[in-house]
Amino acid sequence: MKTNQQLHLLMPKYILVLCLLFMLAACKKTEEKLSPTERPEYGYSVPQGNNNFDDRIVAYHKRWGTYLLYKFNVQDFTWQITGYDKYYKSVGSNEAYINQQLDLLDNTFFKYYQDSTLTKYLPSKFFLCSSLTFQNKRVDAFALTSTFIGGYESFAVNWGNKGILNISSPIDSVSIFRGNVNYSFLKIMNLKGRMGMSDVFQSITDYVATISPTAPATNPTNADLYKRGFLGNSSISTPSNQTDWYSYLQVILSNKYANLINPATTATDVSAKGILSPVKDVNGLVRRKYDAMIKFYKEVYNIDLQKIGDGL
Known part of the structure; x- marks a missing residue:
């Protein structure tokens, strides 16, 4: 006959076994009730029609x-x-x-x-x-x-x-x-951080100093911008490297190369015409940044930006 002490020691084992049996029965009961939902799962699929x-x-x-x-x-x-x-x-x-x-x-x-x-x-x-x-x-x-x-x-x-x-x-x-x-x-x-920016492009321009060389409180002229390697129509504050990157990206994708090198322009013209000509790009900074961006997309992503701009 088991003593009270022995029974006391065996009790946790009995409780554990009972709990396991209860859990197995509950799982079996749950499994028996499972059935596929009639509502379609959320998501996307094609085709959306039969055209x-x-x-x-x-x-x-x-x-x-x-x-x-x-x-x-x-x-x-x-x-x-x-x-x-x-x-x-x-x-x-x-x-x-x-x-x-x-x-x-x-x-x-x-x-x-x-x-x-x-x-x-x-x-x-x-x-x-x-x-x-x-x-x-x-x-x-x-x-x-x-x-x-x-x-x-x-x-x-x-x-x-x-x-x-x-x-x-x-x-x-x-x-x-x-x-x-x-x-x-x-x-x-x-x-979204899926594609980066060229380190060479960002190293060409000073993104700290104000654009206007003589009077920081005065709006810079387009000529001031081109001299610093920025494209026209910027604000008085120096553009960030990202803003500058987008400006070049948009200009290249939206213009034929022939328009970018066209010298029939002026240093005060805000358009993309002639930004790679000496008339606007007096210090050669615009050309260097243009070349850096073109090379970056070709080598890293196999994308020819100027081919897109030219519509070829």
């Missing part, structure tokens, strides 16, 4: 892993980790013009990057829009504003509407769209 352009969209997804979406809601478009974007508004592309919109992207955007580059850098959500605005102003793509907000892991482009049939006016042209969409994409990649 001929849906086949093209599926092919893009197979090549790059990104979802080109023309059907989406506000949450899809504006969601960020910290909340929802309040400034960008969009409407999905009109299906009657999506083929033309994809043609536009093929000819102005996709063709300039290797498949491996797009696979690595394209955001997972690529919104095709018939209307895209930032603070009620129309834009061609995300990130064409001074401060990019936009949604998480997403990119958006405009022109999925009947206007695409006549992109030929001075303010709405294929060349303007080409510069804007590529600038937007590469700017986002930099802002």
